[in-house]
Each structure stands twice: as C-alpha cells, then as structure tokens.
Amino acid sequence: AQSVTQPDIHITVSEGASLELRCNYSYGATPYLFWYVQSPGQGLQLLLKYFSGDTLVQGIKGFEAEFKRSQSSFNLRKPSVHWSDAAEYFCAVGARQAGTALIFGKGTTLSVSS
Amino acid sequence: EPEVTQTPSHQVTQMGQEVILRCVPISNHLYFYWYRQILGQKVEFLVSFYNNEISEKSEIFDDQFSVERPDGSNFTLKIRSTKLEDSAMYFCASSPGMAQETQYFGPGTRLLVL
Numbered sequence: 001a002q003s004v005t006q007p008d009i010h011i012t013v014s015e016g017a018s019l020e021l022r023c024n025y026s027y028g029a030t031p032y033l034f035w036y037v038q039s040p041g042q043g044l045q046l047l048l049k050y051f052s053g054d055t056l057v058q059g060i061k062g063f064e065a066e067f068k069r070s071q072s073s074f075n076l077r078k079p080s081v082h083w084s085d086a087a088e089y090f091c092a093v094g095a096r097q098a099g100t101a102l103i104f105g106k107g108t109t110l111s112v113s114s
Numbered sequence: 115e116p117e118v119t120q121t122p123s124h125q126v127t128q129m130g131q132e133v134i135l136r137c138v139p140i141s142n143h144l145y146f147y148w149y150r151q152i153l154g155q156k157v158e159f160l161v162s163f164y165n166n167e168i169s170e171k172s173e174i175f176d177d178q179f180s181v182e183r184p185d186g187s188n189f190t191l192k193i194r195s196t197k198l199e200d201s202a203m204y205f206c207a208s209s210p211g212m213a214q215e216t217q218y219f220g221p222g223t224r225l226l227v228l
Binding site: 032036042046092094107 | 144145147149155156157158159162164169170172205209210211212215216217218219220221222
C-alpha cells in the first residue's frame with residue numbers, strides 16, 4: 001500500500017538549533033517527493049521537491065532534504081531554526097504522472113523555543 | 115507570482131444543505147484538484163480534473179460530491195447534502211500538466227457543518 005510516515009507528531013527546537021524532520025514512504029513506483037509547510041490558518045506552501053538527479057535538494061527558507069532510496073526516506077533539514085519556522089510540516093509523495101493524487105503524511109508540528 | 119485562490123475562506127452551513135466551494139487555479143495550469151483536511155488529520159485527496167473530466171477520484175469522493183469548471187477560470191466543488199463529517203478544510207490545487215509535476219495549493223476553505 002502507498003503511504004507516508006512522519007514518525008514525529010510534535011518537535012520542539014530551540015531557536016538557532018538544527019532541525020531534522022523525518023519522512024518515510026512506501027510507494028510502488030519511483031515517486032516524486034515533496035515537503036509542504038502549513039502555518040496556522042494558512043494553506044500549504046511548497047518548501048521543496050525531489051524528482052531526480054542530485055539526492056540533496058534545496059528549498060525555500062533555508063530548508064534542504066535528502067532522498068535516500070535505500071531507506072525510502074526523504075528527511076527535511078535546516079541548520080539553524082528561526083522562530084518564524086514554527087508551523088506544521090507535511091511530507092508527500094506522488095506519481096510521475098500529471099493528475100494523480102499526492103499522498104500526505106500526518107504532519108509534524110514544529111514549535112520553536114527562545 | 116501566480117497563486118491559486120479560493121472563496122470563501124470560511125463557510126458555515128446546516129446539515130443537509132448544499133455548498134459550493136470555489137477556486138481559481140493558476141491560469142496556464144491544466145490539472146485541478148480538491149483535497150480535504152479534517153481537523154487534526156492528514157490531507158486527503160478527493161479528486162483531480164483535466165479537460166473537463168474527472169481524471170482520478172478517491173473513495174471519499176462519492177455521489178454527494180461533484181466538480182465543475184463552469185467557465186475558463188473557476189473550478190468548483192459541490193457538496194449536495196452536507197453531513198457533520200464533511201466539516202474540514204478544503205484545499206484546491208492546480209498543476210501545469212507537464213513533466214516533473216508540482217501541485218500548487220490555495221489557502222483553503224474552512225467548512226463547518228452544524
């Protein structure tokens with residue numbers, strides 16, 4: 001079955017500390033991989049995506065993610081967290097075909113402490 | 115930068131009433147989607163739409179739901195007879211319909227069924 005697992009429901013990080021949010025997926029074909037961020041009361045903003053090529057991808061707001069095929073993982077990282085990064089983060093996978101569904105994980109809520 | 119827009123941002127309705135949620139996809143995009151997010155749960159795919167036809171739908175998208183592109187810019191989701199469990203955030207998304215597809219999401223409509 002196709003699924004996305006985000007093992008951490010809630011993470012608290014000190015401002016300035018590094019961050020890693022975990023994402024594991026199960027997908028029959030080679031997927032496209034995405035991270036979206038949702039601030040309170042807002043929609044889903046695309047942070048970054050992986051289609052092919054370099055397994056380390058850079059996104060907006062200083063985020064990066066690394067695709068590891070052997071581990072079926074696509075973890076999101078940021079070297080130094082800012083208070084404005086507090087939000088909910090969703091990992092998603094999709095097929096390499098337009099018009100198909102994205103499958104989302106349950107999300108990880110990030111809190112940033114000062 | 116082009117954005118997906120959705121109206122209304124919030125809607126309250128009585129159980130059994132019909133509601134229409136509206137979306138304006140990004141203008142040169144060919145594929146349109148609806149997702150929903152029940153409070154505290156993951157984002158779930160409902161339906162995708164291309165060339166005036168449903169491209170893919172989930173088991174959630176039953177006969178109570180319908181989608182339409184009534185003109186060249188709008189994309190609507192109709193719920194014929196709302197139930198309490200239809201209370202959720204509904205997201206519209208669009209994608210260009212080309213290689214390395216990315217879905218861009220609107221800000222959502224918060225639907226509350228009483």
